[in-house]
Each structure stands twice: as structure tokens, then as C-alpha cells.
Amino acid sequence: xxxxxxxxxxxxxxxQGRGSPAAPAPSAAPARPGLRVPDAPGxxxxxxxxxxxxxxxxxxxxxxxxxxxxxxxxxxxxxKPPDAPRRRTDVRLAxxxxxxxxxxxxxxxxxxxxxxxxxxxxxxxAAFLLSRAAQSKGLVAGRRSFLMTTAVALVLAAxxxxxxAVSSSQRHDGPLAEAVAAGKxxxxxxxxxxxxxxxxxxxxxxxxxRWSVAARTExxxxxxxxxxxxxxxxxxxxxxxxxxVPGQMIRTAGKLKPPDPGQQEAAVLSASLPPRAGAGPFPDxxxxxxxxxxxxTDDADAPGWQLVAKDLRGRxxxxxxxxxxxxxxxLPGMVTGDTxxxxxxxxxxxxxxxxxxxxxxxxxxxxxxxxxxxVAARGxxxxxxxxxxxxxxxLGMFVVLVGPDASVxxxxxxxxxxxxxxxxxxxxxxxxxxxxAVMGLLLMDPGLGTSFGFLLSVLATLGIIVxxxxxxxxxxxxxxxxxxxxxxxxLSAQLLCGxxxxxxxxxxxxxxxxxxxxxxxxxxxxxxxxxxxxxLVVSAPWLATGLIxxxxxxxxxxxxxxxxxxxxxxxxxxxxxxxxxxxxxxLLSVLTLAGVWLAVRPHQVCRWVLTLHTRTESMVDIAxxxxxxxxxxxxxxxxxxxxxxxxxxxxxxxxTRISGxxxxxxxxxPHEPGLRRPTRPxxxx
Numbered sequence: 228x229x230x231x232x233x234x235x236x237x238x239x240x241x242x243q244g245r246g247s248p249a250a251p252a253p254s255a256a257p258a259r260p261g262l263r264v265p266d267a268p269g270x271x272x273x274x275x276x277x278x279x280x281x282x283x284x285x286x287x288x289x290x291x292x293x294x295x296x297x298x299x300x301x302x303x304x305x306x307k308p309p310d311a312p313r314r315r316t317d318v319r320l321a322x323x324x325x326x327x328x329x330x331x332x333x334x335x336x337x338x339x340x341x342x343x344x345x346x347x348x349x350x351x352x353a354a355f356l357l358s359r360a361a362q363s364k365g366l367v368a369g370r371r372s373f374l375m376t377t378a379v380a381l382v383l384a385a386x387x388x389x390x391x392a393v394s395s396s397q398r399h400d401g402p403l404a405e406a407v408a409a410g411k412x413x414x415x416x417x418x419x420x421x422x423x424x425x426x427x428x429x430x431x432x433x434x435x436x437r438w439s440v441a442a443r444t445e446x447x448x449x450x451x452x453x454x455x456x457x458x459x460x461x462x463x464x465x466x467x468x469x470x471x472v473p474g475q476m477i478r479t480a481g482k483l484k485p486p487d488p489g490q491q492e493a494a495v496l497s498a499s500l501p502p503r504a505g506a507g508p509f510p511d512x513x514x515x516x517x518x519x520x521x522x523x524t525d526d527a528d529a530p531g532w533q534l535v536a537k538d539l540r541g542r543x544x545x546x547x548x549x550x551x552x553x554x555x556x557x558l559p560g561m562v563t564g565d566t567x568x569x570x571x572x573x574x575x576x577x578x579x580x581x582x583x584x585x586x587x588x589x590x591x592x593x594x595x596x597x598x599x600x601x602v603a604a605r606g607x608x609x610x611x612x613x614x615x616x617x618x619x620x621x622l623g624m625f626v627v628l629v630g631p632d633a634s635v636x637x638x639x640x641x642x643x644x645x646x647x648x649x650x651x652x653x654x655x656x657x658x659x660x661x662x663x664a665v666m667g668l669l670l671m672d673p674g675l676g677t678s679f680g681f682l683l684s685v686l687a688t689l690g691i692i693v694x695x696x697x698x699x700x701x702x703x704x705x706x707x708x709x710x711x712x713x714x715x716x717x718l719s720a721q722l723l724c725g726x727x728x729x730x731x732x733x734x735x736x737x738x739x740x741x742x743x744x745x746x747x748x749x750x751x752x753x754x755x756x757x758x759x760x761x762x763l764v765v766s767a768p769w770l771a772t773g774l775i776x777x778x779x780x781x782x783x784x785x786x787x788x789x790x791x792x793x794x795x796x797x798x799x800x801x802x803x804x805x806x807x808x809x810x811x812x813x814l815l816s817v818l819t820l821a822g823v824w825l826a827v828r829p830h831q832v833c834r835w836v837l838t839l840h841t842r843t844e845s846m847v848d849i850a851x852x853x854x855x856x857x858x859x860x861x862x863x864x865x866x867x868x869x870x871x872x873x874x875x876x877x878x879x880x881x882x883t884r885i886s887g888x889x890x891x892x893x894x895x896x897p898h899e900p901g902l903r904r905p906t907r908p909x910x911x912x
Contacts, residue, residue, distance in 0.1 A: 322660035324378035330384040331669045331676030334391020335491055338399055342392040346385045353381035383666060391673040397458040397493045398486075406449045406485045407494040413449050415496065417442040417460070419475045422630040423468055425567070438468040442496075444478070458493035459674070461486070467501030468566075472533040473631070477502035491674030536628050540565045542764045547775050553786035554779040560586035561750070561782060562757035564629045573786055576793035581721070581728075581739035582746065584687075585785065587680075588629040593639055595754045596625050628761065637684050640664040657692040661685065679731060683724050690723035691716055694820070701827040716744035718823070722816040729812045733804040742792040749781045749788075756781075 330349070334342055360374040398404060406413065421441030440462045447454040462468065462479070471477065481498040544559045544567065556569035566574070566586050577583050584591075600621040604614035626639045641662075665685060668675055675681045698715035699708060718740055729735075756778040763771035792798060802808050825832050 241404075280660045317659050319376055319655050321658050322377065323383055324662035324665045326380045327387045327666050327669050328676050330387040331391060331673035333672050334388055334395060335489055335677050337395065339392050339396045342388050342395055346388045346392070349381045349385035349388065353378040353385070356381070358436065377858075383670070387673050389671065394459065394493070395675065396489060397456065401456070401460055402449070402452070402454050403447060403456055403493060404446075406447070407485050408452075410483060411449050412480070412482050413447050414478070414480045415447045415460075416445040416476065416478050417462065417496075418445060419471045419473050419477065420459075421473060423471055425469065426463075430511075438464055440464065440468055440471055444493075459491060460494045460496050461492050462496045462498050464498035464502070468498065471502065474533050475504075477504060489677055491677060491812065532627055536630075539563075539628060539761055539764065543761055544568055546760075546764050546768070546771060547779065548773070549772075550779040551783060554783040555791075557586070557786050558753065558757055558775065558779050558782040560759065561588075561592075561753050561785070564588040573789060576789045579736060579793040579799045580742040580789055581736040581790050582742055582785075584752065585746070591750065592627065592629075592754050592758075593622060593635065595751055596758060597622050599755055604686075625758065637664055637668055640667055642743075649706060657696075658689075661688050661692060666811040677784055679727065683727055686723040686727060687720040690719040690721075694719035694722060698823060698827075703827065713747050714740075714744055717747065718819075722820060725811040725816055726809050729802055729808045730805075733802045733808055735800045735802045737797050737800060738792040738795055742788055745788045745792070746785045749784045752781045753778050753785065787908055 231412040330345070331344065337345065356374045360378070384903065419440060420443050423438045423440045426437040426439055442460055442462050444456055444458045444460055447456065462481070464479070464481075479496075479502050480500050481496045481500045484495040484497060486492045486495050540559070540563045543563055544565055547555050547558050548568075549555075552570055553573050556566070557573065560566040560569050564587065569586065574583075574586075576585070597618055600618040601614060604617045609617065622639055626635055629635055668681070695712070695715045698719060699711045702708075702711035702715070721740060721743075756774050760771040760774035760778065763774065804809060
């Protein structure tokens with residue numbers, strides 16, 4: 228045997244590792260007593276462990292495969308210990324929120340008598356459940372808790388129904404309902420309760436010709452009769468109605484019309500004259516007395532905080548006017564919700580690609596503002612409670628600035644509950660926060676139950692809470708969580724809002740997800756920098772100009788994204804209307820969610836496919852065996868294969884097909900002629 232060099236023995240020991248059999252030591256002269264024979268380089272003596280730095284090639288490959296497998300797993304599986312408990316979604320408040328919402332919707336459609344009966348039924352059922360839970364001491368704790376939760380939910384639903392009964396009585400009974408049904412011309416004293424909304428006419432850019440304003444009646448004069456009632460109405464007016472602010476008292480004249488079915492308003496007032504400030508009584512000269520074509524409003528009756536917010540919004544629009552046309556109109560819309568300067572073409576492009584939520588200040592803006600205030604407060608070393616109070620105060624000022632719309636109120640209330648839970652040390656209950664926000668808003672204003680804006684806001688938040696986090700967890704661990712959130716958040720919101728959007732606008736935005744993904748990194752700088760510039764418009768205009776310039780650059784990117792994606796072929800495709808369109812969009816959302824799961828879990832999909840193939844193959848094999856056993860079993864009217872007649876007796880029947888397993892004996896019958904032997908032709912040799 229050829230003697231190996233020390234280097235070859237070292238390489239072999241490094242490759243084979245500690246578990247491999249040791250190479251035979253080279254022959255050496257017997258050592259004398261007291262002398263130590265040096266070991267060959269690279270050869271470990273018996274009983275001595277290999278150095279920790281020397282790793283086998285197989286171990287390195289296994290560790291590499293383990294690391295790659297860990298990176299390809301989902302975020303949740305990669306970051307969670309094996310023995311960690313499974314995280315569950317808290318759905319205990321889902322039933323109360325559903326019942327309260329159902330009662331609010333029923334209050335819009337039912338008559339007052341039916342609502343009173345509904346309230347009584349809900350209260351009686353709640354009392355029965357409470358008594359059952361109190362008397363049944365032997366019930367399981369979980370079942371008793373369910374009974375108590377259901378009883379509380381029924382009580383809250385009865386409260387919402389009772390609140391709705393008041394508005395229903397104004398719509399169905401009383402002198403105001405009679406005037407609305409008859410379409411009377413009235414003179415009304417109103418309190419403005421919402422910000423004016425422009426009713427733009429397609430193809431007619433510029434200043435809107437009509438405005439829609441939510442108001443509450445104080446006095447209504449019909450044919451000389453004064454009706455003092457507080458009913459919710461919607462005023463449709465022209466010039467002068469776009470400058471009103473919530474809380475302002477005005478006088479106007481117009482014609483009453485019944486609202487659309489399912490609406491919470493008691494009437495629709497089509498104003499024939501501009502609004503006039505003041506709440507004094509009208510003269511007896513008629514509805515036109517005291518009015519003129521140039522009549523206007525006085526802001527003296529409006530609350531001071533509303534006037535300050537209106538002045539800030541106006542100054543902000545003026546401060547952003549030095550920007551280009553698109554960012555000059557888009558920046559105030561994304562920061563304060565003022566879309567008066569927004570270009571009509573840009574607005575149409577944003578509608579085409581599903582980006583109109585950026586100009587409607589909602590949950591995303593409130594979350595960014597709240598998070599920035601919390602980070603700033605904690606950066607100043609403030610304790611938990613003062614930091615939460617500062618963040619809530621800043622959020623309240625932001626809500627006052629943009630106006631108390633339904634989506635803003637929902638986002639603000641949910642953010643307040645989240646901050647309260649942060650101050651108390653309880654986080655991770657997003658669905659519970661959403662349910663609390665929904666119940667609180669519906670109990671204060673049951674009419675929100677039929678508002679599509681409120682529904683879209685809740686569905687978007689629900690999608691982010693329920694589906695968005697799971698999509699992030701499905702993403703391989705090699706992708707950062709912030710990168711996974713950039714596509715998971717807009718997609719999860721779009722999946723739940725898509726069916727409702729189809730009912731409002733029967734079209735499919737092909738590039739909605741792409742446009743929102745491209746605009747997502749630009750929204751946060753626009754919101755934070757633009758909001759920081761609002762108070763500086765008054766105190767430090769030069770500093771506000773710099774912030775507006777930077778925020779305008781990002782808003783220009785948002786506008787460019789909207790115009791680019793809206794100009795692509797097939798950006799807006801027609802979609803079926805009505806319930807069929809709703810069902811098809813739900814099916815598309817389910818298929819999209821399944822496709823996302825298959826795309827982000829390739830290894831698990833491969834395992835499932837292989838497992839399904841193995842099980843299918845085994846089932847086919849079992850079915851084939853059973854079929855063969857059934858065919859081989861003799862039955863009535865079935866001849867046993869191989870014998871002509873009888874059982875185990877008779878002669879073999881003739882069969883010329885000998886393919887397959889166990890063929891019958893190929894023997895011809897006696898009366899049939901056998902095979903003819905070939906003969907030579909005559910004269911052949």
C-alpha cells in the first residue's frame with residue numbers, strides 16, 4: 228500500500244469529518260519508554276474530538292439547505308419558535324358589531340311601530356339570555372360567556388334601533404312628513420352639520436354649479452305655519468353654498484322632496500335662493516322677503532374652531548398655488564381633503580385606477596398622523612400616558628382641520644382606542660378595535676349604517692386586519708416585512724372593497740393594485756410633510772413654503788402615477804351590474820386570494836401536489852383491484868372464464884385473443900375447421 232502524504236491525510240480528515248473512520252496511522256518505529264511519538268498532521272488521536280472550527284462538507288450543505296428553507300418559509304413560521312402558541316383572532320366583539328349594524332340598517336327601512344316592536348323583542352331576548360346564564364351554574368364557562376356577550380349585543384342593538392326610531396318618526400309621521408309628501412315650498416332655518424360636497428358635472432370642469440350640504444332643521448315655515456323640529460335634511464344649492472362651514476346657522480327657501488329609499492334624511496331641500504346668515508324670524512312678506520340674488524352668509528354664527536379650520540384650508544390652498552397644476556390641486560386634497568383646486572382630468576384618472584381614496588382623508592392619514600405624534604412624544608422621553616394624551620390631542624386637531632366625515636370619525640375613533648390600549652399595555656387586537664369603533668359610531672349616528680363611504684372604510688380596515696397580516700406572514704422570510712406590507716395592504720383592502728365598488732361603479736380597474744403599489748411610498752411623505760406645513764402657513768410662511776415644495780414633489784409623483792396607469796390600454800374594463808356583478812367580483816376576490824397563497828407558498832404547494840398525486844395513485848390502484856375482484860367473482864348469468872359450461876367442468880372454449888393476463892386456452896371448437904396448411908401452386912418447384 229502506497230504511503231500517503233501528510234497533506235492528503237489532512238484533506239481526507241477534513242472532508243470525512245469526525246464521524247468517519249480514522250485513517251490508519253503511518254508505520255513508525257516503536258517508541259521508547261518515556262518518549263511521545265508525534266501524531267501525523269491532520270490525524271486526530273483516538274478519543275480526542277475534532278476541533279470545532281473543522282466542519283464537514285455534509286454538515287455545511289445541510290446547514291445551507293436549512294437556511295434556505297427558513298428563508299423560503301413564511302414570516303410567521305420563520306420568526307416564531309416551534310413551541311409558541313398559535314395566534315388567534317379575537318372575534319368576541321364581531322357579533323355585537325353585526326347586531327348593532329343590522330339594527331341601524333333596519334331603522335332606516337322600518338316604520339316607527341315596527342322599530343318599537345323590534346326594540347321590545349331584543350330587550351326580552353336579552354333578558355332571557357341573562358336569566359339563563361345566571362341560573363345555569365353548571366354550564367361551561369365558555370358557553371356562559373357566550374350567552375352574556377350575546378345578551379349585551381342584543382341590548383346594544385336595541386339601543387341603536389331606539390335611536391333610529393326617532394329619525395323614522397320624523398320621516399313617516401308629523402307635519403314635516405306631510406309637507407315632504409306634498410312637495411311644499413318652505414322657508415327654513417338650518418344648522419349646517421357637514422362640509423359642502425361639490426356635485427361636479429362630467430365634462431364641465433371648473434367651479435361646481437351645484438353643492439350638496441347636510442343640515443338639521445330648526446324651524447320650517449309651510450304656508451304660514453311654523454314647524455319647530457330637528458330633522459336631518461340634505462340641501463341642494465348653487466352659488467353661495469360651497470363656502471358654508473359646519474355649525475353655521477343659515478336661512479333659505481326652497482322646495483321639499485322625498486329622499487331616496489333607504490336614506491336616513493327626512494327630506495331633500497332644493498334651495499331656490501342662496502343661504503342667508505342669521506336665525507331670526509322671517510317677515511310675513513313671503514319666502515322671498517329678505518333675500519336677493521346677491522345675498523350671502525355671515526360667518527359670525529359659525530363656531531370659532533370651524534372658522535379657524537376653514538381659514539387654514541383656504542390659506543393652504545393659496546400657499547400651494549405656486550406648484551404645478553397637478554400637485555397644486557392634489558396636495559391640499561391629500562392633506563386637508565380640499566379638492567376645490569383638483570384638475571378634472573387628474574380626478575378622472577384617479578377614479579379610473581382606484582386612487583380616489585387618497586384625496587378622501589381617512590384611516591391611512593389618521594394612522595400616519597397618530598404614529599408620528601406617538602414617535603415624537605416618546606422621543607421626548609414622555610411617559611406613556613402623557614404621550615398618549617398628546618397624540619390624541621393632535622389627532623383631534625387633525626379631525627377638526629379636515630372635517631368630521633364618516634371615514635375620518637371612524638379612523639379617529641379606532642386610533643383613539645388603539646392609543647388607549649397602548650397606554651394600558653394591550654396590543655394586537657385590531658379586530659376588537661374596529662368592532663368598538665363601528666359600534667360607537669353607529670350608536671351615535673345610526674344613519675351611517677347605510678352609508679357606502681362608511682361601509683368601504685370598514686371593509687378596507689377589516690381587510691388589512693384580517694387578510695393583510697396573513698399575507699405578510701405568507702411572504703418568504705427573505706423579503707422584509709415593510710416590503711411585504713407594500714403589496715399586502717392595498718391588495719387586502721381591494722379584495723374586500725371590490726364587490727361594493729362594483730355596485731357603485733360597474734367597472735374593473737385593471738391597474739388599481741399596480742397604481743397603489745407605485746404610489747404607496749409617496750403617500751407618507753406627502754401626509755406628514757404636508758400636515759406639518761399647515762400650522763406653519765400662519766406662523767412661518769417661509770418654512771411652510773419649503774415643506775410644501777418637498778411634499779408637492781411627492782404629490783407630483785402620485786399624480787404622474789395616476790395619469791400613467793390610467794393611460795395604459797385596458798385600464799378600465801366594463802363589469803356586470805347588480806347582484807350578478809357583486810357575485811362575480813366576490814368570486815374573483817376569492818380566486819385572487821387563492822392565487823396569492825399559491826404564489827407565496829411554492830414548497831407547500833409542491834408537497835400538496837405530490838401528496839395528492841400519491842393518494843390519487845393509491846385510490847386508482849385500490850379501485851382497479853376491486854374491479855378485478857368483482858369481474859372475477861362468478862355471478863348469475865355470468866360464465867366462468869376458461870370453461871364453456873358448469874363449474875369446474877366442461878371443455879375450454881375457443882378464444883383467439885391471447886393478450887392480457889390469464890387468457891383462455893386458444894383451442895378451436897370441434898365444428899370449426901382448423902387452420903389450412905399452405906400448399907404449393909400447381910407446377911411449382
